[in-house]
Amino acid sequence: MTELLGMRGITKTFPGVKALSDVTLSVRRGEIHAICGENGAGKSTLMKVLSGVYPHGTYDGEIHFDGQRCEFGSVRDSERRGIVIIHQELALCGQLSIAENIFLGNERGKRGWIDWNRTNHEAGALLERVGLAENPVTPVHELGVGKQQLVEIAKALSKEVRLLILDEPTAALNDEDSAHLLELLRGLREDGVTCVIISHKLGEVTAIADTVTILRDGKTIETLDAAGLTEERIITGMVGRDLEHRFPPRDPDIGEEVLRIEDWTVHSPTQAGRVVVDHASLSLRRGEIVGLAGLMGAGRTELAMSVFGRSYGKDISGRILKHGKEIDVRSVRDAVRHGIAYATEDRKRYGLNLIEDIQRNVSAAGLGKLAKHGWVDENAEHDTAARFRRDLSIKAPTVRSVTGKLSGGNQQKVVLAKWIFTDPDVLILDEPTRGIDVGAKFEIYTIINSLAAQGKAVLVISSELPELLGLCDRIYALSAGRITGEATREQATQELLMQYMTKERE
Secondary structure (H helix, E strand, O other): OOOOEEEEEEEEEEEEEEEEEEEEEEEEEEEEEEEOOOOOOOOHHHHHHHHOOOOOOEEEEEEEEEEEEEEOOOOHHHOOOEEEEOOOOOOOOOOEHHHHHOOOOOOOEEEEEEEEEHHHHHHHHHHHOOOOOOOOOOEEEOOOOHHHHHHHHHHHHHHOOOEEEEOOOOOOOHHHHHHEEEEEEEHHHOOOEEEEEOOHHHHHHHHHOOOEEEOOOOOOEEEEEEOOHHHHHHHHHOOOOOOOOOOOOOOOOOOOEEEEEEEEEEEEOOOOOOOEEEEEEEEEEEOEEEEEEEEEOHHHHEEEEEEEEOOOOEEEEEEEEEEOOEEEOOOHHHHHOOOOEEEEEEEEHOOOOOOOOOHHHHHHHHHHOOOOOOOOOOHHHHHHHHHHHHHHHOOOOOOEHHHHOOHHHHHHHHHHHHOOOOOOOOEEEEEOOOOOOOOOHHHHHHHHHHHOOOOEEEEEEEOOOHHHHOOEEEEEEEEEEEEEEEEEEEOOHHHHHHHOOOOOOO
């Protein structure tokens, strides 16, 4: 196959940070080319250079597309050549219809008037091509994330895409939606569309890619033929070392019971009569890491949020006991006061203030510890954030760095720092490694282990069964809001947990 895209000597610098250094990328016509690397390796930055998000003149190096040198001044310039990027955060307008989103900025009409019949007809044909059986006039906000991802691809196809770039396309999808999306990409490859995919899910990379390029610290490390390529080999290139064990070693020291949840029942706040958590009971002990497994919609997050100061749900009943005594936790303030912390699965929406710096984010949940007579001691706040930046290895020039500019793994460390600063006895970590790479995951696992070693009781919610098996001392399984099984580290297997997770109500 001949080269469709060539990027040579690409160097991109931000104030105080060299994000890309002499990067080279060659993509052949009609292939699926994966780009892998740890958070902060430069993957997304490279694609933003290619697509014109960072225009020509803001970087050094050359881009050649279809044999011609290109100097894209904007996203519209790259799209005119058939290069379309779909970002991890989908760029759809929820109140507009599917058809309106597909042709937004590329409307079908003449003499200044939109031809709605043509718009909806062409949108319907594109939806059929991506395998989405929805009416084109359906508002996008009525669709799930998986279907919205397909709308984005239909939107790209409407622009006569030749090179489709997908940044973490399956990060927020369940297994079924992910499988459908990967099959669609295979179909596009057969139709002659070249794809570049950025993904942390290495199993998907080895399953779908023809070629893999690995970036590390803003540099091209190697480009490999995907045939016969293993996840372990990719990991070695990404982190620069062998990861014989994906989980740090741990010698648990488990003590007395810290928290017990009994007969916990939660109703949906939006659907009258629907029980989301159904008479669930579980316990956590000092120095113990406990897992909570369950399929999408099982009620894991709803259980965690309802326990954390009734952040979710209504008509909540049941008891929470700490050190054997019942406690009343009716607000987030109550939860924090009783030594319970909850790190949300959606760090960008609920866990962090992305336009604020690291210092303000770290101190946000524990300002009372830094205040005197109603005023926050800014020197103490700075020293606290600096200590967590050092202890958790948060990669940023200073604690005044804007949190939204950090990589996913470093943002997750800031979330952990915020809640560790409250000095909780119980930490509930909801999808603590979602959207971050294997190297950063290892660092997060190390932090979790250290928290348990300090005597904290830790509850880890994860969609990845290998993660729970490698990290936890005990694992509960949840199905349709009910605790359906419990297994120790020695007993637990993926097969056993899946049996529990798919167990129907008795």
